[in-house]
Amino acid sequence: xxxxxxxxxxxxxxxxxxxxxxxxxxxxxxxxxxxxxxxxxxxxxxxxxxxxxxxxxxxxxxxxxxxxxxxxxxxxxxxxxxxxxxxxxxxxxxxxxxxxxxxxxxxxxxxxxxxxxxxxxxxxxxxxxxxxxxxxxxxxxxxxxxxxxxxxxxxxxxxxxxxxxxxxxxxxxxxxxxxxxxxxxxxxxxxxxxxxxxxxxxxxxxxx
Amino acid sequence: xxxxxxxxxxxxxxxxxxxxxxxxxxxxxxxxxxxxxxxxxxxxxxxxxxxxxxxxxxxxxxxxxxxxxxxxxxxxxxxxxxxxxxxxxxxxxxxxxxxxxxxxxxxxxxxxxxxxxxxxxxxxxxxxxxxxxxxxxxxxxxxxxxxxxxxxxxxxxxxxxxxxxxxxxxxxxxxxxxxxxxxxxxxxxxxxxxxxxxxxxxxxxxxxxxxxxxxxxxxxxxxxxxxxxxxxxxxxxxxxxxxxxxxxxxxxxxxxxxxxxxxxxxxxxxxxxxxxxxxxxxxxxxxxxxxxxxxxxxxxxxxxxxxxxxxxxxxxxxxxxxxxxxxxxxxxxxxxxxxxxxxxxxxxxxxxxxxxxxxxxxxxxxxxxxxxxxxxxxxxxxxxxxxxxxxxxxxxxxxxxxxxxxxxxxxxxxxxxxxxxxxxxxxxxxxxxxxxxxxxxxxxxxxxxxxxxxxxxxxxxxxxxxxxxxxxxxxxxxxxxxxxxxxxxxxxxxxxxxxxxxxxxxxxxxxxxxxxxxxxxxxxxxxxxxxxxxxxxxxx
Numbered sequence: 001x002x003x004x005x006x007x008x009x010x011x012x013x014x015x016x017x018x019x020x021x022x023x024x025x026x027x028x029x030x031x032x033x034x035x036x037x038x039x040x041x042x043x044x045x046x047x048x049x050x051x052x053x054x055x056x057x058x059x060x061x062x063x064x065x066x067x068x069x070x071x072x073x074x075x076x077x078x079x080x081x082x083x084x085x086x087x088x089x090x091x092x093x094x095x096x097x098x099x100x101x102x103x104x105x106x107x108x109x110x111x112x113x114x115x116x117x118x119x120x121x122x123x124x125x126x127x128x129x130x131x132x133x134x135x136x137x138x139x140x141x142x143x144x145x146x147x148x149x150x151x152x153x154x155x156x157x158x159x160x161x162x163x164x165x166x167x168x169x170x171x172x173x174x175x176x177x178x179x180x181x182x183x184x185x186x187x188x189x190x191x192x193x194x195x196x197x198x199x200x201x202x203x204x205x206x207x208x
Numbered sequence: 209x210x211x212x213x214x215x216x217x218x219x220x221x222x223x224x225x226x227x228x229x230x231x232x233x234x235x236x237x238x239x240x241x242x243x244x245x246x247x248x249x250x251x252x253x254x255x256x257x258x259x260x261x262x263x264x265x266x267x268x269x270x271x272x273x274x275x276x277x278x279x280x281x282x283x284x285x286x287x288x289x290x291x292x293x294x295x296x297x298x299x300x301x302x303x304x305x306x307x308x309x310x311x312x313x314x315x316x317x318x319x320x321x322x323x324x325x326x327x328x329x330x331x332x333x334x335x336x337x338x339x340x341x342x343x344x345x346x347x348x349x350x351x352x353x354x355x356x357x358x359x360x361x362x363x364x365x366x367x368x369x370x371x372x373x374x375x376x377x378x379x380x381x382x383x384x385x386x387x388x389x390x391x392x393x394x395x396x397x398x399x400x401x402x403x404x405x406x407x408x409x410x411x412x413x414x415x416x417x418x419x420x421x422x423x424x425x426x427x428x429x430x431x432x433x434x435x436x437x438x439x440x441x442x443x444x445x446x447x448x449x450x451x452x453x454x455x456x457x458x459x460x461x462x463x464x465x466x467x468x469x470x471x472x473x474x475x476x477x478x479x480x481x482x483x484x485x486x487x488x489x490x491x492x493x494x495x496x497x498x499x500x501x502x503x504x505x506x507x508x509x510x511x512x513x514x515x516x517x518x519x520x521x522x523x524x525x526x527x528x529x530x531x532x533x534x535x536x537x538x539x540x541x542x543x544x545x546x547x548x549x550x551x552x553x554x555x556x557x558x559x560x561x562x563x564x565x566x567x568x569x570x571x572x573x574x575x576x577x578x579x580x581x582x583x584x585x586x587x588x589x590x591x592x593x594x595x596x597x598x599x600x601x602x603x604x605x606x607x608x609x610x611x612x613x614x615x616x617x618x619x620x621x622x623x624x625x626x627x628x629x630x631x632x633x634x635x636x637x638x639x640x641x642x643x644x645x646x647x648x649x650x651x652x653x654x655x656x657x658x659x660x661x662x663x664x665x666x667x668x669x670x671x672x673x674x675x676x677x678x679x680x681x682x683x684x685x686x687x688x689x690x691x692x693x694x695x696x697x698x699x700x701x702x703x704x705x706x707x708x709x710x711x712x713x714x715x716x717x718x719x720x721x722x723x724x725x726x727x728x729x730x731x732x733x734x735x736x737x738x739x740x741x742x743x744x745x746x747x748x
Contacts, residue, residue: 023611101415103416104415104416104419106629106630106631107416107419107420107630108419108423109630109631109634110630110631110633110634111419111423111424113634113635114634114657115423116424116656117568118566118568118569119537119539119566122568122658131423134422134423134425135422135423137422138418138419138422138423141415141419142415142419145415183610183631184614190610190631191610194607194610194631198607
């Protein structure tokens with residue numbers, strides 16, 4: 001079977017879509033999500049801002065976010081990219097496999113945050129390294145299966161490849177003792193996973 | 209028989225072989241309580257299946273014998289066109305793994321048997337809807353279909369359109385199974401049973417179940433038993449339904465049955481929290497005989513366990529059946545009150561009461577409340593599902609709750625919750641849902657986590673696009689500060705005054721016993737008093 005060669009997504013759409021999937025974000029996070037240099041990302045933001053698609057927020061949590069027009073533009077462009085690559089069927093199939101893994105990821109995040117003590121679910125205070133390493137081992141096992149889905153996705157649309165890089169990075173950091181990379185940090189496994197989930201829904205035009 | 213045991217008072221094996229669920233059913237049999245007839249395939253059969261990758265030698269013959277026996281006892285025919293026998297196929301391991309494994313309902317309803325059921329009952333929509341429930345549960349057990357396969361909207365029971373809708377739905381699910389698994393749903397009852405048993409055995413090794421065992425320190429080699437029972441239909445007619453009941457109130461420990469009932473529905477719908485259930489008490493008015501039977505059963509089960517208990521039940525045309533039983537597993541103040549009142553009732557002694565309450569429960573017992581509902585600006589009122597008070601900003605999605613919780617406490621406000629909201633529930637400081645009753649997913653999870661929760665808030669709507677919440681004619685945006693009282697069910701704007709009930713009579717009584725047991729009457733904090741008593745009792 002042959003498919004049309006999927007082209008790399010242009011930087012403008014990468015930036016637009018990152019805001020669609022991750023919400024209001026800083027330049028630093030935009031760099032982490034897209035892999036673009038901060039200066040390149042910023043110049044894309046300024047162009048998108050000129051078109052009225054993104055807006056810069058100040059205040060307590062400064063950052064960039066989509067305008068309503070930006071949301072509509074992203075939906076149109078991301079659908080166009082999907083159809084042009086003839087990738088809808090493959091992304092849908094991968095999304096269905098993702099949905100099988102998703103409950104397990106949520107179970108694992110919960111197990112990371114809470115564990116039963118005397119029949120009462122209590123906050124995991126991370127004082128038991130044996131427990132934490134059991135949970136992390138299951139994260140690693142899940143990640144091996146998620147990598148298969150990730151490979152299918154990036155074969156269909158190369159931009160999905162960033163998620164694999166970020167998920168691997170989060171897991172490696174967590175394994176090296178930086179526990180916030182499991183579910184707390186904005187670069188944590190859970191947050192990256194949730195962004196991938198949102199991306200799949202946005203790409204396929206589905207609602208949760 | 210080597211792999212199968214009848215569910216009967218005479219069954220003499222342990223949870224390791226029969227599984228906890230089947231053992232509970234055997235206990236019910238011994239108490240003379242109504243349990244649908246059935247049999248159990250042992251965990252040994254599961255271990256053989258997992259080892260060899262196929263059902264063990266001889267199981268087919270034993271299944272045929274067990275089914276023939278069930279046909280004799282029920283006077284019905286498995287997959288037959290006349291008086292068809294339908295069964296439920298459920299997992300039941302020796303350790304509790306809630307929601308991890310599969311259940312198949314109404315199995316045996318082949319196309320022909322469904323017509324037989326329609327003719328027998330004179331209610332074709334009922335028979336079709338039973339077949340649809342079978343196909344849906346079969347599909348989710350035998351394929352990787354993660355999304356629910358059944359169309360969400362059910363039309364009312366209007367004969368013509370409902371039949372057409374059900375017929376279309378049946379076809380849609382059959383198609384889904386064919387597409388996902390590459391083979392059709394067998395239209396042969398024994399084949400259906402074989403596939404269902406394989407599916408339940410296989411579900412023991414599903415990655416999600418492995419993860420659950422791994423993090424909870426449960427061995428992987430236990431396997432699950434499979435329970436096959438004659439199906440009872442909670443959706444049979446107006447005098448049918450299904451429900452769950454605690455023998456006492458799991459929030460307070462008060463000695464009054466507590467739970468919920470769903471008239472005219474089958475099993476799973478109560479626990480899912482997707483349907484709006486009615487308070488258990490309504491059973492007393494609508495089905496007084498079922499209610500009386502249930503009260504009697506709860507009392508007898510309590511005496512047997514010498515503990516509060518939880519049952520799942522169904523009533524079909526006014527006849528009560530018990531489908532599952534377990535001890536109540538109360539926590540916090542409810543555990544303290546239960547322990548002291550079981551002593552008053554002569555079911556346990558003071559020492560056992562002390563040992564049943566952990567210091568953690570004692571800490572949970574000091575539950576705060578909103579000082580005065582009159583003083584507070586109450587936005588909405590629902591059912592208090594887990595006691596305690598918490599204040600936080602409204603989040604309308606689980607992901608939003610996780611994100612917002614980084615900068616301060618969050619109250620997750622949802623139409624309902626599912627296992628997919630777990631990360632949001634974990635991140636939130638309190639939970640509010642529009643739908644569901646006290647045993648809904650949100651309520652059970654909230655209690656397990658000891659988080660204040662209010663469920664079943666009638667008239668509460670959540671607008672996901674707008675990220676806002678509307679109740680009692682007022683709309684407030686995500687991020688608004690609210691306070692949740694999980695005892696009274698009040699949801700108030702802002703942060704009203706809160707009190708802690710420091711003079712809990714039951715805690716004082718228990719701690720007086722604790723001091724007697726340890727012989728130490730000096731002034732110490734409550735937890736220490738209980739811990740000293742535990743040490744003294746354990747060293748005796």
